[in-house]
Amino acid sequence: MARYHIETYGCTSNRGESRQIERALREGGHHPVETPERADVAILNTCTVVEKTEHNMLRRAKELDEETPADLVVTGCMALAQGEQFEAADIDAEVLHWDDVPEHVRNGECPTPTPDAEPVLDGVVGILPIARGCTSDCSYCITKRATGKIDSPPIEENVEKARALVHAGAKEIRITGQDTGVYGMDDGERKLHRLLERICEEVDGEFQVRVGMANPKGVYGIREELAEVFASHDKLYNFLHIPVQSGSDDVLAEMRRQHTVSEYVDVVETFDAALEEWTLSTDFIVGFPTETDRDHEQSLALLRETRPEKVNVTRFSKRPGTDAADMKGLGGTLKKERSSEMVDVKMDIVAEAHESMVGTEREVLIVEDGTDESMVGYDRAYRQIAIPDAEREGVGLGDVVDVEVTGHSTVYALGDLL
Ligand code: SF4
Known part of the structure; x- marks a missing residue:
């Protein structure tokens, strides 16, 4: 059981990723704390929209690394796009994809x-x-x-x-x-x-x-x-x-x-x-x-x-x-x-x-909001499928919908409503 402190920067989508991380951590029995000084793990969910933001992210990561006893995890857009910058700045952090953060804390x-x-x-x-x-x-x-x-x-x-x-x-x-x-x-x-x-x-x-x-x-x-x-x-x-x-x-x-x-x-x-x-x-x-x-x-x-x-x-x-x-x-x-x-x-x-899975049709139970208008659910084999535009089509949490899998990212399949 770890005490975690999470800081999120940037857009709504990034805040959504932090919510998913927090849900997985709470499900695993880990507890949030308000300040990094009281945490076992500090999670910095970064943004990289402009150069000034990058400097701010690096500065905050350095503070968390040097001024708190918590292990530091850096995730988010800057971690994925320019993860090497943290090592170059001599910051001792695990640089991870959003989806890998809960398992790392575990x-x-x-x-x-x-x-x-x-x-x-x-x-x-x-x-x-x-x-x-x-x-x-x-x-x-x-x-x-x-x-x-x-x-x-x-x-x-x-x-x-x-x-x-x-x-x-x-x-x-x-x-x-x-x-x-x-x-x-x-x-x-x-x-x-x-x-x-x-x-x-x-x-x-x-x-x-x-x-x-x-x-x-x-x-x-x-x-x-x-x-x-x-x-x-x-x-x-x-x-x-x-x-x-x-x-x-x-x-x-x-x-x-x-x-x-x-x-x-x-x-x-x-x-x-x-x-x-x-x-x-x-x-x-x-x-x-x-x-x-x-x-x-x-x-x-x-x-x-x-x-x-x-x-x-x-x-x-x-x-x-x-x-x-x-x-x-x-x-x-x-x-x-x-x-x-x-x-x-x-x-x-x-x-x-x-x-x-691409080209197959599946029944999906919707359990999470995704980014923008997408929603996320699981098929019978618990494969995660994201459905773009689901919200606009009137799909809500708890609905069961039929989809055709049209593609995939590195972590989930993408499906269109049938
Ligand atoms: S890691 Fe091993 S000892 Fe620890 S809770 Fe799991 S089964 Fe038990």
Whole structure:
């Protein structure tokens, strides 16, 4: 759990990007603070409209870097167009695309739901934390200290919370937790598949359910049952986020991740066999202290083999008080090189996936305002599709519309209303 401070400059569109970043951070359990002095991470969302603005951005980045204890993240238009200027000005900052900021703040750890683990309705998105804590003890994780062992309320209680969210207007329910795959383990058995089945069957209304992060080990034990529930219920987005973190069993052991590479691959193959179209999302931590060149090659190979369409690549950074913080770390340049290689492969996979969607027709649930008059939604496989002019055509949040995919950017597909 990090405390973040965000500063946004420039146009409405950039403010919209900051809202998306904040929503993802809040969903992950991170808390905003008013001043950078009190933050763990300071986020500067930049603008680059004229030269004077650039000077101001550089000056503000330098202040945040030198005068506050927070780690600095620079994003926005200047970061994307002239990111090298920050390094040239000797500013120690991570320069990132908007979409990569939340994952960077998460630092490879699991998300932390709201402190009281109560549901939150944000627009038409209902966030439903189904449990607190996890059954793991990852060597790099500080979240575990705050959340402790798994504590799962009964299925009935979570079904009732889902019902209340739908009643309050939720069209998409996001099931969250540190590790949704071990829900029920404190009661002696994994119950995620049963909970999902009951929400789909017992809660009336038009809504979709997205299952949040589940570690591969938790899912491995119920992979057949879970895949069957996904295949039988249209209300579930065909989407699974299982962070593998490395393609090397040696590194996974040092991370104390509990799963092996082959268990992760088994889960992927089970879902491939059960579902015609689904989205695999995973995370990799690059540059863990014990990661060798060979380990890194194994991660690249696993990425190419399983081809996840959504991949979060995080450069390892030490969290004080964790066991991994005591290990001798790798150099920053090496971590940067390995991270770039992973990101290049990731971008090829994502571009290929988007390209394969062009020309297809899809049903899309609208859940977010986009920039200008566009709106953003998700298809059944939880692929993000932006629809330009949607607002002008009278489309609103929570609507379900038919679109034809006409193109894509690096992060989402573009669709025209049918
Ligand atoms: S699964 Fe690992 S990374 Fe996630 S909260 Fe538990 S110990 Fe931390």
